[in-house]
Amino acid sequence: MANDSRPLSPHLQIYRWQITMTLSILHRVTGFGLGLGALLVTWWLMAAAQGEERFNTFQAFAHSPIGKLMIFGWVWSFVFHFLNGIRHLVWDTGRGFTIKQAANSAWFVLILSVVGALVIWCAARGGV
Amino acid sequence: MTEEKKSAYTHTQPTIRTPLGAARGLGSAKEGAHHWWMQRVSAIALVPLSLYWLSYLPHLTSSNYADFLGWIGAPATAIVAILFVIASFYHAALGIQVIIEDYIISEGLKIATLLLNKFTFFALAAACIFSIAYISFTHGHMTP
Numbered sequence: 001m002a003n004d005s006r007p008l009s010p011h012l013q014i015y016r017w018q019i020t021m022t023l024s025i026l027h028r029v030t031g032f033g034l035g036l037g038a039l040l041v042t043w044w045l046m047a048a049a050q051g052e053e054r055f056n057t058f059q060a061f062a063h064s065p066i067g068k069l070m071i072f073g074w075v076w077s078f079v080f081h082f083l084n085g086i087r088h089l090v091w092d093t094g095r096g097f098t099i100k101q102a103a104n105s106a107w108f109v110l111i112l113s114v115v116g117a118l119v120i121w122c123a124a125r126g127g128v
Numbered sequence: 129m130t131e132e133k134k135s136a137y138t139h140t141q142p143t144i145r146t147p148l149g150a151a152r153g154l155g156s157a158k159e160g161a162h163h164w165w166m167q168r169v170s171a172i173a174l175v176p177l178s179l180y181w182l183s184y185l186p187h188l189t190s191s192n193y194a195d196f197l198g199w200i201g202a203p204a205t206a207i208v209a210i211l212f213v214i215a216s217f218y219h220a221a222l223g224i225q226v227i228i229e230d231y232i233i234s235e236g237l238k239i240a241t242l243l244l245n246k247f248t249f250f251a252l253a254a255a256c257i258f259s260i261a262y263i264s265f266t267h268g269h270m271t272p
Binding site for chain 1: 216
């Protein structure tokens with residue numbers, strides 16, 4: 001399949017940093033992270049089905065410092081991927097494509113994702 | 129690229145192959161818009177399915193075993209949870225497929241990783257759905 005005579009497209013290192021490319025990269029990174037989060041969700045639900053002892057083992061992990069850090073990262077990733085996903089769905093309708101609109105929506109999504117993750121984290125503190 | 133496809137693609141020789149015929153089998157995914165479309169379909173489904181959990185955060189994160197079982201096993205919660213697992217794990221499998229297609233160049237390793245990706249998410253989804261159903265049939269309250 002490889003054909004060495006075909007041109008290579010320039011990669012990341014030649015471009016000036018832009019907020020839009022940051023969100024594009026973050027969308028993929030958070031999406032991959034959320035995919036790994038499927039393992040956590042599966043562990044959690046299976047533990048609940050397997051009995052109180054397994055459920056408590058999961059809860060102990062969820063309340064440990066590393067567990068909290070992972071779950072907070074996962075909550076932020078979810079909120080970010082959710083909001084940026086809606087930004088992508090709006091683009092799919094052909095709207096919001098000017099450079100100014102794309103940059104503004106990027107900052108909006110980024111800031112709202114941090115605020116949203118903190119609000120959800122605090123609202124759930126009764127449990128976690 | 130095979131010689132036959134190359135000549136059809138560049139139109140250097142007379143051919144009766146259509147441009148569509150020449151394009152088939154090319155591209156990283158070897159297929160058309162189905163993947164792209166299903167990614168959107170699952171994304172749209174996930175908007176309401178994700179928002180559903182916001183009003184139930186204290187239940188969702190409850191450390192009390194009996195309370196958690198009663199809540200997740202209740203019919204409405206269990207059904208939304210199963211739908212969420214199907215839509216989100218399918219969406220994840222589609223998304224990670226693109227990452228694999230983008231970064232893994234070796235054809236053999238790519239196919240192996242694509243299969244592993246699909247099998248893993250289907251297995252995880254089966255485990256989640258079975259767990260939710262098991263809890264629901266053994267511990268679920270009939271409300272809400």
